[in-house]
Amino acid sequence: MVEMRDTYGKALAAYGAENERVVVLDADVSSSTRSRYFGDRFPDRFYNVGITEAGMVDVAVGLALGGLIPFAHTFAFLLALRAAESVRTGVAYADTNVKLVGAYGGLSDSRDGPTHHSLCDLAVMRALPNLTVVVPADGVEGAACVPVLAEHEGPVYLRLSRADLPDLMPSDYRFQIGKGRVIREGKDVSIINCGVLLSRCLAAAERLTSQGISATVVNLPTLKPLDEELLLQLASQGPVVTVEEHTVIGGLGGAVAEFLSVRRPTPMRMVGIHDTFTETGPYEELLDRWGMGVGDIVAACEGAVAG
Amino acid sequence: MYRESLIAELEERARQLRCDVVRMVHDAGSGHPGGSLSAAEIITALYFQRLRLDPADPEWPERDRFILSKGHAAPALYAALARRGFFPVEELCTLRQLDSRLQGHPDRLKTPGVEMTSGALGHGVAIGAGLALAARRKGERWRTYVLLGDGEVQAGVVWEGALIAAKYRLSNLTCILDQNDVQLDGPVHEILALEPLADKWRAFGWAVVEIDGHNLRQILEALDQAAHIHDRPTMVIAHTTKGKGCSFMEGQSAWHGRIPNAEELICALEELGNG
Numbered sequence: 095m096v097e098m099r100d101t102y103g104k105a106l107a108a109y110g111a112e113n114e115r116v117v118v119l120d121a122d123v124s125s126s127t128r129s130r131y132f133g134d135r136f137p138d139r140f141y142n143v144g145i146t147e148a149g150m151v152d153v154a155v156g157l158a159l160g161g162l163i164p165f166a167h168t169f170a171f172l173l174a175l176r177a178a179e180s181v182r183t184g185v186a187y188a189d190t191n192v193k194l195v196g197a198y199g200g201l202s203d204s205r206d207g208p209t210h211h212s213l214c215d216l217a218v219m220r221a222l223p224n225l226t227v228v229v230p231a232d233g234v235e236g237a238a239c240v241p242v243l244a245e246h247e248g249p250v251y252l253r254l255s256r257a258d259l260p261d262l263m264p265s266d267y268r269f270q271i272g273k274g275r276v277i278r279e280g281k282d283v284s285i286i287n288c289g290v291l292l293s294r295c296l297a298a299a300e301r302l303t304s305q306g307i308s309a310t311v312v313n314l315p316t317l318k319p320l321d322e323e324l325l326l327q328l329a330s331q332g333p334v335v336t337v338e339e340h341t342v343i344g345g346l347g348g349a350v351a352e353f354l355s356v357r358r359p360t361p362m363r364m365v366g367i368h369d370t371f372t373e374t375g376p377y378e379e380l381l382d383r384w385g386m387g388v389g390d391i392v393a394a395c396e397g398a399v400a401g
Numbered sequence: 402m403y404r405e406s407l408i409a410e411l412e413e414r415a416r417q418l419r420c421d422v423v424r425m426v427h428d429a430g431s432g433h434p435g436g437s438l439s440a441a442e443i444i445t446a447l448y449f450q451r452l453r454l455d456p457a458d459p460e461w462p463e464r465d466r467f468i469l470s471k472g473h474a475a476p477a478l479y480a481a482l483a484r485r486g487f488f489p490v491e492e493l494c495t496l497r498q499l500d501s502r503l504q505g506h507p508d509r510l511k512t513p514g515v516e517m518t519s520g521a522l523g524h525g526v527a528i529g530a531g532l533a534l535a536a537r538r539k540g541e542r543w544r545t546y547v548l549l550g551d552g553e554v555q556a557g558v559v560w561e562g563a564l565i566a567a568k569y570r571l572s573n574l575t576c577i578l579d580q581n582d583v584q585l586d587g588p589v590h591e592i593l594a595l596e597p598l599a600d601k602w603r604a605f606g607w608a609v610v611e612i613d614g615h616n617l618r619q620i621l622e623a624l625d626q627a628a629h630i631h632d633r634p635t636m637v638i639a640h641t642t643k644g645k646g647c648s649f650m651e652g653q654s655a656w657h658g659r660i661p662n663a664e665e666l667i668c669a670l671e672e673l674g675n676g
Contacts (some may be wrong), residue, residue: 138538143561146527146565155528156532156533156545157534157535158531159517160531161535164531180558184517188509
């Protein structure tokens, strides 16, 4: 088990040695986001600007205008909500080359409670034109995306997790923006995952086998732009179930439903948070409590297959 | 020392810029004349004397950067850019029209010479701090200038930017505050008082220079002074009059966003010496 933030932070520091244009900002949570690894190695390229989320995003915009590649870090909910107008105007509308990194996505800061849970960041970021939105599934993907996002010219929102996660991607995994990946082949239903619930999706697929349901499991690390080709292919095979650690309003479920309802109407179910605030508690138990348990994914698949 | 003839030439530029502004907002049927007119001398001093620019190469890497944080003064910025040769003067009358390169507020992707998109108030100081950090990081000598409104500095993010610029002692960042004491709903000192403003900026770690924002010599000398301060960013507090140059607009919050009708346009242009 590894923490994605840890592999991400190490990857960012390693990439910093290769690319001098990379600069890093944090809003006083660099020990939590792990941007500190970069800061320890490259102190003259690291700006801890204190608890000034909107100001930090603006400073990042200025650094990007000046020809550098800023990675700006804080908790996901603060980037998406407190700094939202800076993100909309200076990053998305002005189309500046800023990489926004939201740590502690979803319920992963579980015991700090609902103030720190980030359950609508993807909806906010996905609604902004020009932004690429990326949600890695494990530590391998969290590290693999760093050079790709740095070398992609344009604004990015990257959502990280605090959770301990199993490595699911092969060590030679190559991340590509806008590309999903079939992790397990099936034929009756497709489980589409965006984020760190992939191991739960795989466990659900396993459980479904004993009920005679064969499930495809797909990992979709880029929420925007969607891998439309893959979605159309999955929809041609049968119903789909989306799985995300986020409100189903405007996140993966919303995105897939918006696309398929127009291009290829398909029976679907959405696993995620259903329009509610959460509570403090252990991470895995919170996921189960709020509808993201393996049983919930299984039930959603059964419902989707039954029509 | 600036020659009298240069000052006279710049004063003429500022007069012409005001004429452009009132014509533009009249033609557009919308826009913000008051805050454009109060900034006429400041923008003139920057674009016709202080900023190192190349209109033939708007992306020249060594150019000075200017951010119009009070983006609603876009007509004044566009007039300066056109008169400086970034795009044809004839284009000014397309302000705020569909398909125009001259958006209601500055858009860096559409208008040659516009360094940064603005309009949502409050962001210029922190974005300017980022630019100044980039110049320092890259060892480049260009400077960053930001023009703010006074109502604008009620926004909290301005002070986030102020703290950050002071932390990094960004002496290559100069901000200018167009203190006309009028905002959309009324006088700044009534809506949400800012004074003592110079003390506030000093307390935040900035050098402060206070000037008459309609006096071109004072503006140029303040900008020179800022360039010789090497341990902190500078805020030039420029005392101005909203709607300056059109007596019926001066100091009136109604003219923050009101548009001169045909009669008022003639009146304004006559007063500005350009019938």
